[in-house]
Amino acid sequence: xxxxxxxxxxxxxxxxxxxxxxxxxxxxxxxxxxxxxxxxxxxxxxxxxxxxxxxxxxxxxxxxxxxxxxxxxxxxxxxxxxxxxxxxxxxxxxxxxxxxxxxxxxxxxxxxxxxxxxxxxxxxxxxxxxxxxxxxxxxxxxxxxxxxxxxxxxxxxxxxxxxxxxxxxxxxxxxxxxxxxxxxxxxxxxxxxxxxxxxxxxxxxxxxxxxxxxxxxxxxxxxxxxxxxxxxxxxxxxx
Numbered sequence: 001x002x003x004x005x006x007x008x009x010x011x012x013x014x015x016x017x018x019x020x021x022x023x024x025x026x027x028x029x030x031x032x033x034x035x036x037x038x039x040x041x042x043x044x045x046x047x048x049x050x051x052x053x054x055x056x057x058x059x060x061x062x063x064x065x066x067x068x069x070x071x072x073x074x075x076x077x078x079x080x081x082x083x084x085x086x087x088x089x090x091x092x093x094x095x096x097x098x099x100x101x102x103x104x105x106x107x108x109x110x111x112x113x114x115x116x117x118x119x120x121x122x123x124x125x126x127x128x129x130x131x132x133x134x135x136x137x138x139x140x141x142x143x144x145x146x147x148x149x150x151x152x153x154x155x156x157x158x159x160x161x162x163x164x165x166x167x168x169x170x171x172x173x174x175x176x177x178x179x180x181x182x183x184x185x186x187x188x189x190x191x192x193x194x195x196x197x198x199x200x201x202x203x204x205x206x207x208x209x210x211x212x213x214x215x216x217x218x219x220x221x222x223x224x225x226x227x228x229x230x231x232x233x234x235x236x237x238x239x
Contacts (some may be wrong), residue, residue: 118130
């Protein structure tokens with residue numbers, strides 16, 4: 001199972017780099033169409049949380065909701081005080097990125113790796129579904145990270161290097177987490193699953209949904225549904 005963790009977490013990390021290189025190679029096209037990937041990712045994240053992660057947690061522990069809600073609130077605090085998102089609309093307030101913000105973004109990628117490690121500890125099927133959710137949203141995240149970095153004069157020349165650091169945080173978090181939680185009790189595993197579900201709900205609702213709302217399109221709505229159906233289909237094949 002460790003091999004699966006390594007392979008899929010590195011693919012997830014490289015998906016961030018893939019988003020970065022899309023911006024570098026096809027900047028106008030990528031920025032214009034990133035919303036389509038975002039909409040699909042919303043469906044994938046929410047479906048994974050409500051159809052797989054939370055049901056697994058509920059089966060092990062009836063107090064799962066404390067951990068889910070607690071994770072959502074914790075991520076809100078981290079994002080509120082540390083992470084600064086880029087702004088893609090003309091006339092809006094744009095904040096320069098600093099060391100603290102960069103650390104916050106790296107922490108976000110580290111958390112993505114942690115949820116992959118937790119998923120594979122439960123089963124290959126859950127690990128794969130969790131990895132797919134991370135892969136899709138990290139591709140869109142790579143677009144935003146690189147765009148944010150090149151807006152700051154200090155980071156402009158080293159944007160690609162810092163982007164790789166952010167990307168590699170995902171496999172690092174996945175491998176370390178998987179090794180540390182070997183043989184944990186079902187109760188602890190239920191806490192981790194509930195927290196993972198909470199992180200997916202928060203990422204979808206806080207980071208991705210506002211981006212999808214910036215441009216109204218029936219295609220956005222359709223792709224959210226496609227993301228949900230995609231998880232249902234993959235889940236049926238794996239279970």
